[in-house]
Amino acid sequence: MTKKKKNQLWAHWGLFVFIVAIAGWLTSDIGPAGIAALSGLSFLWFLFQAPVPCGALNRGDVEQCRNNGRGVLRGCRIKQHQWQKLKAIVIRRRWRQISAELFPNATTSLASVGAVIALVSSLIGIVKTFIG
Template sequence: MGRTKSRTKKMLWRFWGYLVLAAAVYVWLGNDTNIVVALSLSALSLLYMLFAAPMWCMAPNTTNGKPCSNNAHGLLIGCWIRKHKWEKLKMVFRRQRWAELCRRSWSSIGAQAATVGAVGSFASAVAATITLIIKA
């Protein structure tokens, strides 16, 4: 019994960004929408998707040419290997590598979930910001 509870806590802690995104959707769908809360939840969820969501690294290996299958954190951070650590983040700033970054963003189920979550979080944050500016 205690083992199952511990496992559930670990899973909830590992995927907290998806719960925050669900809370942001709930805030948006509520009758009395608090824009500041929606903006905060969306920003937190976006940061989680970009830098903490569990997925595979997918950096190209020099030894066998296959993509790296080590665990990584977020859409923009690689695995524990120094060469892979910041490779995805560097791709954002090089226009020639955007296509490769997009391919990596759709490479696995975890990456697909994080990509969809990041797009949704970003759209929610932009909508909350625009609403906040218009109401001010």
């Protein structure tokens, strides 16, 4: 396997962890603590490392940046774009703007939905671990 292919596979490690966590729910082989840990890791991957378009607003707030970004909450290589989405979610509290930033296209929408599923899976795993 070439180094380029290994890097491409490594860029999607969180997706593989997410699939293992979902398979853990279906087979009950991992246990709730393991599922919670795997879901938490995949949740962080979706938020901060998943390969998605940047989507940050360019100057004039007219169009969105189309550079490759990392994660639903992070931007691209441009310094002003790097944390623009996270700042917008924390500072602005308008649900319409938040949903427009988290679901602007199919790729980012899938990453956002994956993050929500991973968060719910992690929370359920934590509750099942402590309750029994």
